[in-house]
Amino acid sequence: MQKPTLSQIAKQLGLSTATVSLAMKENSRISDQTRARVKEALRESGYVYQRSAAGLRKSKTDTVGIVLNNVSDPSFSEILGAIEGELAKVGKTVFLCNTDEKVERQSEFIRKMSEYNADGIVLVPAIGTQATDLEEMKKFSPPIVCVSREISGYPIDSVVADETLAGYTAAKHLLNLGHRRIAAVGGTVNISPFNRRMKGIRQAFDEAGQEFDRALVFECRPVRAQGYEAAARILDVEDPPTAAIGYNAIVTLGLKAGLQRLGKKIGEDFSLIANEGIDELQHTNPPLSTTSIDLQEMGRVVIQHLLSRISDPTAPTKLTLVPTELILTDSVSSHR
Amino acid sequence: MQKPTLSQIAKQLGLSTATVSLAMKENSRISDQTRARVKEALRESGYVYQRSAAGLRKSKTDTVGIVLNNVSDPSFSEILGAIEGELAKVGKTVFLCNTDEKVERQSEFIRKMSEYNADGIVLVPAIGTQATDLEEMKKFSPPIVCVSREISGYPIDSVVADETLAGYTAAKHLLNLGHRRIAAVGGTVNISPFNRRMKGIRQAFDEAGQEFDRALVFECRPVRAQGYEAAARILDVEDPPTAAIGYNAIVTLGLKAGLQRLGKKIGEDFSLIANEGIDELQHTNPPLSTTSIDLQEMGRVVIQHLLSRISDPTAPTKLTLVPTELILTDSVSSHR
Structure with a gap:
């Protein structure tokens, strides 16, 4: 099926291509009404914004990669829920990777997210990840913040439980x-x-x-x-x-x-x-x-760190310890 | 940090840019030895293959999107394990999306995978997904195969349990x-x-x-x-x-x-x-x-269907029922 071009859509709406383009980028110079018309026309026509091409130009794709070692761990899905919520607020989409504790798969995904010009990466390092693996990735990767586990002896923003x-x-x-x-x-x-x-x-x-x-x-x-x-x-x-x-x-x-x-x-x-x-x-x-x-809090702090890192790549790295609290049930009793 | 260009790498290796480019694409005209040299040089230099630009040219990125409604469901992670295994065999990387049963997030991810020219999508439709949602996405989306749930009244390749x-x-x-x-x-x-x-x-x-x-x-x-x-x-x-x-x-x-x-x-x-x-x-x-x-089998069949669909977009759609088997333990007994 032939996809319409931007100029065809502009013609159909009786607008200039520039206006349509600005409307797509939510530029405030374009009225809300026109933006809504453009959005509707784009949706109807099945037009796909070539974000990869745009990404090459502006090095920003509003995409964040999350690298987990076990997607089925419910504690990660709770952290993930908070991360997705925070990123939705700033209009970013989340891509996940399940490494299954494989360092090689982790590197492959980070490389691919780099090729796609992702804005940043949240990483739960797979067991056995070395400082050298991170050093290697640093050459091409967008900013990375570690969560749950840090890399000992390697300076990288990390949010871990105490x-x-x-x-x-x-x-x-x-x-x-x-x-x-x-x-x-x-x-x-x-x-x-x-x-x-x-x-x-x-x-x-x-x-x-x-x-x-x-x-x-x-x-x-x-x-x-x-x-x-x-x-x-x-x-x-x-x-x-x-x-x-x-x-x-x-x-x-x-x-x-x-x-x-x-x-x-x-x-x-x-x-x-x-x-x-x-x-x-x-x-x-x-x-x-x-x-x-507080896994929700952990997810929120991770995204704060990531957004700070994106806006200031040269700031000193931070390690944040999230406090823990003993909650007691009937699963413990005195030794007899 | 300045990333090296392809021609700089070619110069460093004493090869033509065309040779390096073909080696990167695993072209069989280039010897294994040269391909290995190029690969090593690229890795060392931190060169990032601009797959998004390449993707626009050849409409193939060796990426498959998997859309789940609850990543923490261990049955999905078992299907996912099989899917990842099958796709690794054909050199494809998996990107996941956690919809949390939200139809809107599902559409957003499919749209984004389309922008990135993904080869295909495996979808567990979120609760409430309508035929019209799929029809809408069909305009821009790569081939989609549904797993676990099908869309009633909509012809799409689906693999579900009996x-x-x-x-x-x-x-x-x-x-x-x-x-x-x-x-x-x-x-x-x-x-x-x-x-x-x-x-x-x-x-x-x-x-x-x-x-x-x-x-x-x-x-x-x-x-x-x-x-x-x-x-x-x-x-x-x-x-x-x-x-x-x-x-x-x-x-x-x-x-x-x-x-x-x-x-x-x-x-x-x-x-x-x-x-x-x-x-x-x-x-x-x-x-x-x-x-x-057999969730592993289910994952394998899904990828068979997806690869067939990618190679023949006009073939009739298929619904595959995976058989179930009653396995008994002490959790059942006669009614007294």
Whole structure:
């Protein structure tokens, strides 16, 4: 099907091509009424604004790429909801990429967004992303802001949860309830928040004059299935733990189901604290205690940082820690 | 930072610009060795292939847009995994859009993918998508294949589960176990699979000579939180149901947690059958029976259809039904 040209549309409306072009760009010199007429005519004719050609000229496409490692993680979809809301306010469209923790796919998407002249990129770095990967991309990429995970030793704007606080608060609460054998489940040393989390947990043990047993750290990819599978390993150690702190929401939900399958009663003979604050933690049985993060706020801060970075590419990089708050349910109880 | 031009790179390598250009396009006239040299030089220099400009010329960008209504639904992420795998084989990159069931956002993304000259689009139509919306987009859009939901009364390639069979099989099994009060939970009449599902359920009731009670249909958006909230409504009806069939996996998982919170023992005093076949159904407690769909296969068929459509835009449209299979666990038992 033949698409009409701009001049054909202008002719049809009895306007100059320049007027139509300005109206398309929402130029205030064109009256609201004319803009509405042009918009309607464009819509009717199926005219496609060649944004890629325009993008080459003005280096701005009102497109932002979001790179996630697991689109099905509900905590990311909550952050995403806030990001989409903020970007809609400034007229930008969101393109997503699901890296499935593959650094190569992450690079390919960032390269493609660069080719399309995207305005910016929000990145949850895939496990194993190195400073050199980012340095490589910096050559061609639009501004990048990291969320949830930062790249250690690399200066890039990042918005992450205060995981040290989360680990400290959760461990301290369980220690106060008399638990001494506390497992940390999910995440790996390749992810920056994991190390901060462990630091917080150790700090609580140190303060309580207790020794933290490194054998109770169960690393795994922070997904539901791996939390489920970790349950058997946790109960299989000598002098098994009586409580666990999960790395994120979904790994803890998986762990909960796995422990229940093996006969544990959560909040009675096993205490469990999750992380993040997604709805599902309250829509499970029993509802799970969590070191809650305001994910909506996190998404808003990310976009603030990205827009600042776009307008001032040379400003110093910022690391923002989003606070966490311990929310308690019946999933924890005193050690007997 | 100044990006090098193609001719600067050619000069540096001691090659003609034409050779470098052909090597970039993987032209077979250029030796593997030279292609590798060019690729390496481009990578090192941070050169960005202006794919948008190239796209305008050759109308092919090796990009496919995927439009989902809820990225956090694990069944979509399973279909997505298969789609990404198939497209990687033919060298295409995937861009996602999360419509959150908003028809307007869906149109905006399809329009943007059109501007970028995407090769094709895979669409899970948002609730309420009308034939006129698709007709409108057809004017400018690359080929579209629908998955999971079709648009009733509109000829477009679609790959959907055999929901009539799923509803029939689930209801028949529960009827055989003596259940008479069976609830259908989730989905709405605006979604095509819902109506086929209800048809299957009614068919099983008719065959059994039983009357299906329309009051036991609980429509809701098929998400976890709404399944959870439906539990109270279901138990609140006069002569409450003893079994339920969930519209998809996540609404059934929410319903399960909600029923358990209200004291129901799944598989003992309440029987539950889910739909789709995601891992989490086996990683919950108890594991849930389901009318399982091979979501990987669904993803593969979608891409077959899309590639056929791209190569032959005038072929007749196809509707493919993916079969479902009843997989039983302890979540169902005889009515007492």
